[in-house]
Amino acid sequence: MAPPKGKGKVVKKKKEISSRAQYTMRIVESATCSVCKTPCARGMRYLDMMSQPGAVGRGVPCILTRRKIN
Numbered sequence: 001m002a003p004p005k006g007k008g009k010v011v012k013k014k015k016e017i018s019s020r021a022q023y024t025m026r027i028v029e030s031a032t033c034s035v036c037k038t039p040c041a042r043g044m045r046y047l048d049m050m051s052q053p054g055a056v057g058r059g060v061p062c063i064l065t066r067r068k069i070n
Helices: 030-034 041-050
Strands: 023-024 067-069
Touching: 030 041
Parallel strands: none
Antiparallel strands: 023 067
């Protein structure tokens, strides 16, 4: 008789680490963009969009808060 399937030892494959660096940025709101010392195009566009009446926003990633992930 053959042994039941699925009872053997499971060998997990190692994940390959990418040579490409990954980064993360903080999400900032329009109030932060309005007082920023070094305004960027993305922040100013978001600030203009949020100045419209009835605008609802969730923030934009700020390039000045970019951090490298190991």
